Amino acid sequence: MEINTAQETVKKKKKTSSQVKKNATASKKKTQKNTATTAQKSIKPKKRVDKKSVIDVSKDKKSAKKTVAQKAAVKETKILKTAKKREVKKEKKPTSKRGETLKIIPLGGIGEIGKNMTVLEYGKDIIVIDCGLSFPDEEMPGVDFVIPDITYLTQNADRVRGIFITHGHEDHIGGLPYALRDINAPVYGTRLTVALIEHKLEEAKIKAELNCVKPGDTVKKGCFSIEFIKTSHSIAGAVALAITTPVGVVIHTGDFKVDYTPIDGEPIDIARFAHYGTKGVLALLSDSTNVERAGYTQSEKDIGKTFERCFSAAKGRVIVASFASNIYRIQQIANTAIAFGRVICFQGRSMIMIAQVARELGYLNIPEENIVDVDKLKRYEPDEICVITTGTQGEPMSGLTRMANASHNKLNVGKGDTVIISASAIPGNEVGVARVINRLYAIGADVVYDNMADVHVSGHACREELKLMLTLTKPKFFIPVHGEERHLHQHARLASEIGMDDNNVFVMELGNVLELNRRKGAITNDVVCGSVMVDGSGVGDIGDAVLRERKQLSQDGLVTVVVTLDKKTGKLLSPVEVLSKGFVFVKSSEDLLNEAKNIATSTAELFEGAHRSEWSTIKNTMGSxxxxxxxxKTKRTPMIMPIIIEIEV
Ligand SMILES: [Zn+2]
Ligand SMILES: [Zn+2]
Structure with missing residues (x-):
């Protein structure tokens, strides 16, 4: 998923608190689907976790977590920037113990695009693939982002051998600062991925062992051997994982597409997927994001021509908005800018950060002399300037939105500028993006965006590429991942179309436990799973009740009734006060509020002489x-909050 790492709306509050409270109520226990087929039934289903035991498990979590947190605090961890700890082992055929099965448990990224996380478990060994976050929907007002519920992992923290990250997008790394508080496991990723994680952990003041790997490397952890395979995606350093387990090889594609002409010159390693296909693949977990799209995803290189056209036609400044993490895109924009004699200025917090990291690591090649600080832009003519900024999703605090609204303190878009929005709107962001485009036109800029020109290509495989992956790897079992229900089902159908046995295709739900041996597979169990909401420094302290209140407040506002009573006699000591926020315009609603005051007063008088113990009854009666x-009177239902102030006379 191409989530803008910029998401400055999210980043405005730093998540540096050590407060880690997980909310078991936010977790949901999904009921097991009776999906076992005749073949699958032959593995004896384990006893299912019932609702009661889920609650018990959540209670136990606190004590389990404490010991893990203590351990984490004591154990000194270090950040390894190089590959010196790489454990390269010879491939050898794993032996499976009798009756032991491989368990595949998705804790995120199934039935949703976001917060990807998959657990692989065999015997005493557990490895985790990705640890992402997702952004809240409109049903979660005020929530910054959402991370997977990792109760299952915290309960088994001492068995987690490693966390393997496929690439540096937020939906794959964003949950790490939280997970690593409870799970003290080494993290593996390619250089850019590790650099982005390192930055994230520094911000959150979390220490962990980070290990850099290269495509082609193999890491051995417990009974698992994990090989990293180069793929193409909209961020540099994306890899798939080929995991050799005692019962066979599992391939997780990560997010991928097949790009034969990538900007970095290194295409996806098709030969390696074919190698495993020839040897025999037990299970394939494959990216389902673009399964609804026919054909092939265009190459990143294809949009270079559009940039050239736009730059050659531009008379004033060229301002290009892109995802900060799309290094290839930034490289193409920079190449075009330099070719047209323009200097480059980076704008937006995450764009500046990622451009710097990517240049340091050699992923982004832009000569120092072509980059100019925003304060020095005045020295250049408009047709000598190219600004590369965040804000492709219309985020209110992003570089482009602030430039469009003239609220950027150093750089605002003006008449004659050309603005290229080099991304498509993520579903849910269309309104915000349209608002920015309208605003840019209104101030006289020329705008180029997705609907009218080839300024964006996806980072995910379309149907033909997905078929290629299935055909190359020839898996016995197939599990579509990284998709909403419709994507997963379409992907399952696609596998069936190219001849896979339907009984061996598993459309899973979060928390399902898929057990596999060399011959059979079945969903046998469920573990605790769900969403943990993060708001400011609070992790998991927002539950359904708080969300309901927030929604009510945002829809109909608040009315506060202040009643001052004699502590002993319950007598009303001063006139009742009625205050409202976000409910009605007070000045033109005096009659309404006065009448409310009368109702509250008569309720208070009704209870005169009542004992203190009855004051909650007064509040309830007044409220209703x-x-x-x-x-x-208004057909609105504001939140009503009666407050009793008791005074001893
Ligand atoms: Zn993704
Ligand atoms: Zn991605």
Missing amino acids: SLKKYFFN
Whole structure:
């Protein structure tokens, strides 16, 4: 998934608190689908976790977590920037113990695009693939982002041998600062991926063992051997994983597409997938994002021509918005800018950060003399300037939006500028993007965007590429991942179309435990799974009740009723006060609020002489009569909050 690492709306609050509270109520226990087929039934299903035991498990979690956290605090961890700890072992055929099965458990990224996380377990060994976050939907007001519930892993923290990251997008690395507080396991990724994780962990003040690997490397952890295979995607350093287990090889594609003309000159390592296909692949877990699209995804190189056209036609400044993590795209924009004699200025927090990291690591090649700080742009004519910024999703705090709204303190878009939005809107962001485009036109800029020109290509494989992956690897079992339900089912159908046995294709749900041996597979169990919401420094302390209140407040506002009573007699000591926020315009609603005051006063008087123990009854009665009154008058249901102040006379 191409999530803008910029998401400055999310980053505005730093998540540096050590407070780690997980909310078991946010977890959901999905009911097991009766998907076992005749062949699958032959593995004896284990006893299912019932609702009660899930609750018990959540309670136990606290104590389990404490010991893990303590351990983590004591154990000194180090960051390894080089590959010196790489453990390269010879491939040898693993032996499976009798009756032991491989378990594949998705904790995120199934039935959703976001917070990818998959667990592989055999015997005492567990490895984790990816640890991402997702962004909240409109049902989660005020929530910054969402991470997977990792209760299952914290309960088995001492068995987690390693976390293997396929690439540096937020939906694959964003959950790490939280997971690594509870799980003290080494993390493996390619150089750019590790650099992005390192930055993230530094911000969160979390230490962990980070290990750099290269495509072609193999890491041995417990009974697993994990080989990294080069793929193409919209971020540099993306890899697939070929995991040799005692019952066979499991391939996880990560996010991928097949690009024969990549910007870095290194195409996806098709030969390696074919190698495993020839040897025999037990299971394939493959990216389903673009399964609804026919044909092939265009090469990243194809959009270079559009950039050339736009730059040659531009009379003023050229401002290009892109995903900060799409290094290939940034390289193409920079190449075009330099070819047209323009200097490059990076804008937006994450764009500046990633451009710097990628240049240091050699992923991005832009000579120092072509890069100019925003303060020095005045020295150049408009037709000598190219600005590369964040803000492709219309995020309110992003570089482009601030430039469009004239709220950027150093750089604003003006008449004669050309703005290229080099991305498509992620579903849900269309309105924000359209707003920015309208605004840019209104101030006289020329805007080039996805609907009108080839300024963006996807980073995910379309149907023909997905068929190629299935055909190359020839898996016995297939599990579509990285997709909403519709993507997973379409991908399952695609596998069936090219001849896979339907009984060997598993459309899984979060928390399902898929058990595989060399011959058979079945979903046998469920583990605790779900979403943990992060708001500011609070992790998991937002539950359904808080969300409901936030929604009510945002829709109909708040009415506060302040009643001052004599502590002993319950007598009303001063006039009742009614205050409202976000409910009605107070000045033109005096009658309404005065009548509310009368209702509250008569309720208080009704209870005169009542004992303190009855004061909650006063509040409830007041609340329900005011609710009824306001609804009759306004058809709105504000949140009503009666407050009793008791005074000893
Ligand atoms: Zn992704
Ligand atoms: Zn991705």
